[in-house]
């Protein structure tokens with residue numbers, strides 16, 4: 001029987017492959033330190049859980065109209081984006097989806113025709129290329145390696161634009177690099193695309209996790225004329241430790257948001273009603289729990305950067321956002337792998353480190369940079385110390 005080419009072509013997530021192997025080792029009783037997690041290790045703050053529980057007890061469990069999200073949550077997200085990013089959106093310009101990932105998928109599907117091109121800086125979040133391909137379009141990768149601080153230049157962007165370019169994807173703060181573009185850098189990129197027939201998909205899901213007081217902005221805020229071509233993506237998962245609740249949002253021009261809403265109407269319908277009530281509490285409620293998590297992430301971040309950079313052959317571009325380090329470990333490839341490794345070396349390296357040092361990291365090849373690996377610091381300080389001790393010993397040994 002037939003499986004469509006569109007779906008058969010989806011590449012399995014390398015991030016999940018490593019965590020599956022680490023889990024299998026743990027199940028055998030092996031003490032593995034996992035740096036693979038792409039989610040906060042904190043529990044959802046109490047007041048948010050209470051709002052979810054109240055929604056259940058109040059009987060808010062029926063179909064909710066409209067399927068594009070609760071009006072109260074759209075209004076709360078619009079108010080939040082105003083407060084946090086200085087962006088002015090009407091509630092009708094906001095779509096509530098089943099996680100940020102889902103709203104991004106809906107956006108690619110709504111914006112791209114077969115054969116269109118989407119410009120994608122690498123390192124990139126694993127799901128973007130697959131989403132672009134599911135829309136029968138093609139990703140045009142702009143390599144931004146460690147030597148350029150994992151940031152693309154305006155010239156790279158300008159040179160990549162063709163008559164088929166329909167979307168430019170930007171993710172700052174970045175998963176996997178933790179790199180944050182400054183307002184000036186965003187403005188220089190904006191100057192390249194402003195006024196062109198190109199959507200900018202600005203994935204700002206880590207907007208609350210910016211350290212060292214970096215002077216950063218929301219992309220749509222850096223020029224007056226960007227609102228009509230930019231979609232701002234966010235969600236509850238990362239900032240409020242709500243990954244499993246599955247609430248994300250997109251805010252942008254009403255016509256595209258409406259198209260995405262129609263797609264959602266005929267596919268998932270509304271995101272879980274209970275989660276939407278909890279998300280209202282998240283974006284409108286007290287900010288102290290978030291501030292506390294951020295302080296703890298920051299402490300671990302600094303510790304991890306310093307430890308990694310002290311290891312032989314390891315160089316880590318300083319992450320100033322999100323909860324990841326993305327060190328270049330290519331200086332250790334020959335020693336760790338010997339010569340004659342065919343195929344992606346970051347994957348072979350990660351497999352060896354998992355087997356021998358009992359430390360799980362994610363191969364950079366999954367994100368479009370085979371010199372690097374990703375370590376998440378969304379795990380306890382004790383685990384971080386233990387894992388980095390093991391890695392250091394392994395690399396020195």
Ligand SMILES: *Cc1c(COP(=O)(O)O)cnc(C)c1O
Nearest residue numbers: 099100101125175205235237248
């Ligand atoms: C985690 C993540 C998302 C979306 O996560 P959801 O749980 O679907 O909201 C989107 N973009 C990036 C870069 C992420 O890391």
